[in-house]
Amino acid sequence: MGKKRKRENRSIHPRNKYSGNPPDFNKLASLYPSFRSYVFYSNNGKPNINWKDFNATRELTRVLLLHDHQITWWIPDGQLCPTVPNRSNYIHWIEDLLSSDIIPNSNGDKNSIKGLDIGTGANCIYPLLGASLLGWSFVGTDVTDVALEWADRNVKNNPQISELIEIRKVDYEKQMIDQDPNDDESYTDISRNTEQTCDENKSYHGAPILVGVVKPSETFDFCMCNPPFFESMEESGLNPNTSCGGTPAEMVCPGGEQAFISRMIQDSAQLKQCFRWYTSMVGKKSSLKSLTSKLREVGVSVVKTTEFVQGQTCRWGIAWSFVPPTKKIISSHVASMNVLTFMLEGIQRQFSAFHVLQSVESFFTASGAACKSNAASFHVDVCSNDTQFRVTVFEQIPGTLLVRGSLKPGENVVPGLLSSIFLQLEDALRKEFCLEKVSTHISN
Numbered sequence: 001m002g003k004k005r006k007r008e009n010r011s012i013h014p015r016n017k018y019s020g021n022p023p024d025f026n027k028l029a030s031l032y033p034s035f036r037s038y039v040f041y042s043n044n045g046k047p048n049i050n051w052k053d054f055n056a057t058r059e060l061t062r063v064l065l066l067h068d069h070q071i072t073w074w075i076p077d078g079q080l081c082p083t084v085p086n087r088s089n090y091i092h093w094i095e096d097l098l099s100s101d102i103i104p105n106s107n108g109d110k111n112s113i114k115g116l117d118i119g120t121g122a123n124c125i126y127p128l129l130g131a132s133l134l135g136w137s138f139v140g141t142d143v144t145d146v147a148l149e150w151a152d153r154n155v156k157n158n159p160q161i162s163e164l165i166e167i168r169k170v171d172y173e174k175q176m177i178d179q180d181p182n183d184d185e186s187y188t189d190i191s192r193n194t195e196q197t198c199d200e201n202k203s204y205h206g207a208p209i210l211v212g213v214v215k216p217s218e219t220f221d222f223c224m225c226n227p228p229f230f231e232s233m234e235e236s237g238l239n240p241n242t243s244c245g246g247t248p249a250e251m252v253c254p255g256g257e258q259a260f261i262s263r264m265i266q267d268s269a270q271l272k273q274c275f276r277w278y279t280s281m282v283g284k285k286s287s288l289k290s291l292t293s294k295l296r297e298v299g300v301s302v303v304k305t306t307e308f309v310q311g312q313t314c315r316w317g318i319a320w321s322f323v324p325p326t327k328k329i330i331s332s333h334v335a336s337m338n339v340l341t342f343m344l345e346g347i348q349r350q351f352s353a354f355h356v357l358q359s360v361e362s363f364f365t366a367s368g369a370a371c372k373s374n375a376a377s378f379h380v381d382v383c384s385n386d387t388q389f390r391v392t393v394f395e396q397i398p399g400t401l402l403v404r405g406s407l408k409p410g411e412n413v414v415p416g417l418l419s420s421i422f423l424q425l426e427d428a429l430r431k432e433f434c435l436e437k438v439s440t441h442i443s444n
């Protein structure tokens, strides 16, 4: 129990309303009679609810949204019931991305942030939280009638923020008609490009996600998505310890999250800078690697990942952008294929740039290359049979280093060789120095 609490504290975002301040069931029970009926007291006198009871978890979400966010909210039986503290973490992570200087902030007006929530669900949780916590405006999309009807109700029942939220139907039929019936390519050719790295060639054949949903000339600061993670309801194996509901339409899509997010990536490669940040939740850590490779293939400028620990389950977040990174982080000549860069974030306290430099040297020496390191300017010159290059380690902020590899002037290298060496180096350094949680890749 102590262990679990520690884990939750570690993961909750510091700006989350519930960080260090978990929901007070006693107080909520005394204020809301409808919630009181679900609260029971365990032997140690602590109030709790039966997490396996959908009605109890839905009522908790209702009173938390009302009490802490002044949001009037409801969903019909069986629809996916969100947990408010956990969903808030994703919102705050996006807030961090938007305020970071990883990419330049072209939208100078902090007060007019606009996001698109892919698959907003009947619960419409992200637009409701984003609008009430941060004043963001949203387009929330969905495909099912029940989701669209209830998301709309949840918006209309909150006139204080309703102006900020548009619920948009993803019109599958219309998209199919608009498409040239002989032109199957528009949706299949990009998937072919990424199939080599696609998990068992799973591809998405569902409704449009971004292309065809975003209107011409529309731009957004970000998109977010809690995708259908699973390939079947059996796979979802509904958590026996909780009852958060969830219908097949909400939980399942052919190919699962791999296919869904891969389509998001393909769409983003067409829409490019229509969004400053593309983001999605990821249900399985194993999906991250293949998604990250796909992102590299389509030429994104930045990828960031994070971990959301949600009680006993873990989820991950992945974010990417086509906006060129700020000069502050990465010099302009990074665009040349002769320079590769990656960030090491979450470096454990006992390690410094010097340790990383030493490790870079051992990494290349172990593979038979000759190395000459310069501790004063934090670089190692590497000379192998194939090529010569310099690796430099830069301190960014405490706990974050930038590692840059650059070919010696005039040096040519087999295409892809430097990036493949760098992927391995990045992997090795991350394993040695970083807490597992966060990683950032910047590549050209």
Ligand SMILES: C[S@@+](CC[C@H](N)C(=O)[O-])C[C@H]1O[C@@H](n2cnc3c(N)ncnc32)[C@H](O)[C@@H]1O
Pocket: 080, 081, 082, 118, 119, 120, 121, 122, 123, 124, 125, 126, 141, 142, 143, 144, 147, 170, 206, 207, 208, 209, 226, 227, 228, 229, 249, 250, 251
């Ligand atoms: C896991 S639920 C997420 C609901 C809500 N955002 C949340 O976090 O609780 C996934 C949602 O995506 C919707 N969906 C599936 N395919 C979609 C598509 N192509 N475009 C928009 N929404 C889609 C489903 O109907 C469902 O409401």
